[in-house]
Amino acid sequence: MSEAVSARQLQKERTRGALLEAALELSSEQGFAQTSLRQVAKRAGVVPAAFYRHFESMDELGLALVERCFGTLRTMIRDASRDPQVFLQIIDAAAEILVEAVKQNKADFAFVARERIGGSEVVRRAIGHELDLFVSELAVVLARLPNIETWSADDVQMVSRLFVRNMVANAEEVVEMPEGRPDLEERIREGARRQMRLIVLGFKDWRS
Amino acid sequence: MSEAVSARQLQKERTRGALLEAALELSSEQGFAQTSLRQVAKRAGVVPAAFYRHFESMDELGLALVERCFGTLRTMIRDASRDPQVFLQIIDAAAEILVEAVKQNKADFAFVARERIGGSEVVRRAIGHELDLFVSELAVVLARLPNIETWSADDVQMVSRLFVRNMVANAEEVVEMPEGRPDLEERIREGARRQMRLIVLGFKDWRS
DNA sequence: GAAATCAGTGAACAACTGTTCACCCAACTA
DNA sequence: TAGTTGGGTGAACAGTTGTTCACTGATTTC
Known part of the structure; x- marks a missing residue:
């Protein structure tokens, strides 16, 4: 090596x-x-x-930072998806991972969440690209779920985007959350869980 | 006067x-x-x-800007909700309004979308507060919809947040959209429509 | 052991930042 | 009409910024 x-x-x-x-x-x-x-x-x-x-510049450092952050994010999700328990209770697991992971890698998530929209052109584009990759990866997983197998690729992509988007929004909330407020934390977790459940409920009636 | x-x-x-x-x-x-x-x-x-x-400072100007932007946003939505047609096809209308309104007041939306997360502490807090108000206002409207009347206040608040959040995310996308790409625009509009339809589908089966 | 490499130094630069100050003069008030 | 008010001026200030430059000295190469 x-x-x-x-x-x-x-x-x-x-x-x-x-x-x-x-x-x-x-x-x-x-x-x-x-x-x-x-x-x-x-x-x-x-x-x-x-x-x-x-x-060469702060922009280049920013790109390196984006890569590093999404690297840790990826390994985290890969590890989680190996656990068979996660696959059965995917919603509760996702909500749990969301809050815990964000809390532990707060700086990384804060960086991604803030610079996704606000900052420099280059960094913003890089993050957007990484998030698009994420949407596609999740779409592959979702496509195997019972109610979704028959959906068109476009629809799967759509629902995947819906999920990722809410994940990002929830992560933003955890990042913005003041330190040492377990009540707020539980509130966000519960909110995320319910939102995902509501979306999943629509799956079986979806057409076109 | x-x-x-x-x-x-x-x-x-x-x-x-x-x-x-x-x-x-x-x-x-x-x-x-x-x-x-x-x-x-x-x-x-x-x-x-x-x-x-x-x-007194740029922060004070920022706050004035937040007020101005949410002012135009509010009148826009109030006008739209007066139109009876809108109430019948609430989803298509919302998707339409979203794209058109954002395109016409691009600068205002861009400001809110970007500074919601990125910028100065004071401005960020002000925008967060305004968005919370929006969630509550929308919750009042939603609470009157057929399937939702029986829901708990918490659940209505949750679904309202889900809607507003996606609105914001879609607005961000329109803002980021390169000029003169009607195909992309239609894609975003269609995506928003489908996402809303999927969420609404879950309404009738929701419990607890 | 001599020569080359190169991450890190410290000073200097021009440009820009927020903020202050005394000042001006058109618009108001009495 | 005389006096006051107050939005706008232009110069000056002390800091901070990105970038350059010739340099030093330990580590590597030959």
Whole structure:
């Protein structure tokens, strides 16, 4: 594999990581678009000029951040979908995963949720593309569900988008949620559960 | 009413409007949070210091903008709900209104959609509050629909949130939509229609 | 062991930011 | 008509921004 990492490469990777981490922190405090190159460098413990040894611009760092966030998100969902229990009670599981995962990777989700709409053109497009991929992936799973097998590809895509969209909206709510309010948290979880149940209810009567 | 507007008051109102308009334009180009006081003043044809004669800060201007945008949004929906035809085919009407209204007031919607998540704390909170109001207003309407009359207040609130959320998401898509693509526009409209139909389908089987 | 590589330094730059101040002069009030 | 009010001016301020540059010194290569 990729053995023989020289001490230089290792150190480089380390400060690169520090820059990403610093950017993520600052983004969750004030938003990525409001975060300056100098702030990132300072928090990473590095002089501004050193930034350019790792990224050409803040946009490039933003793209790297998008990739990193969706990476952890993907592994999380892949792990969850391996669990057979999840497949049986897909709704409760999804609601549970949603709240827990968001709470544990708050910074990552906050970044995606905020920059999906607000920030720089490049970052926004990248996130949009990743979310479209997600919709398609979920559509493949949904297409195998009992009531849906017979649907047209367009309809499956539509309902998949409906799900992802609500997931994102719920994630946004958890991110925005003030710390240490388990009541609010349970409320969001319950709301998500009911919304999904309502949507699923419509499945068996759907036509065209 | 408020007659006897002196030439001074009138002129003041005019430049205040110019500042708001300039801020809205710049927001749709680069986002509100990335828009500086100086840029706004310049585009409004006024020196930076003059800004302070009208607003204490950019945050205050942002709040005024939120109010203005939700004002036009409200009148639009109120007008539409007066039309009896709308009440009969509520879904098609909603989809139609959505796309048309967003297209016509693109700048306003873009502002709300973007700053709902991204930008300054104060503006974000204000928009969140306005949207919560919207959810409650819609809930009152929904509570009168045939299948829903018997639901608990909590459930009505939930489905109302589901609707508003999807409206917002669809509006975001229209805003992000490249100019002059009627095919994409029709696609979004059709998607919104189907999503609403699917949700409504679940109504009659809902329990608890 | 000498030479080359390169992540990180620190100073300098021009441009832009929010905010202040004394000032001007047209529109109001008395 | 004289005096006051107040929206708009232009210059100045102290900070912050992205970007450049010649540099240093440890690590790698030969």
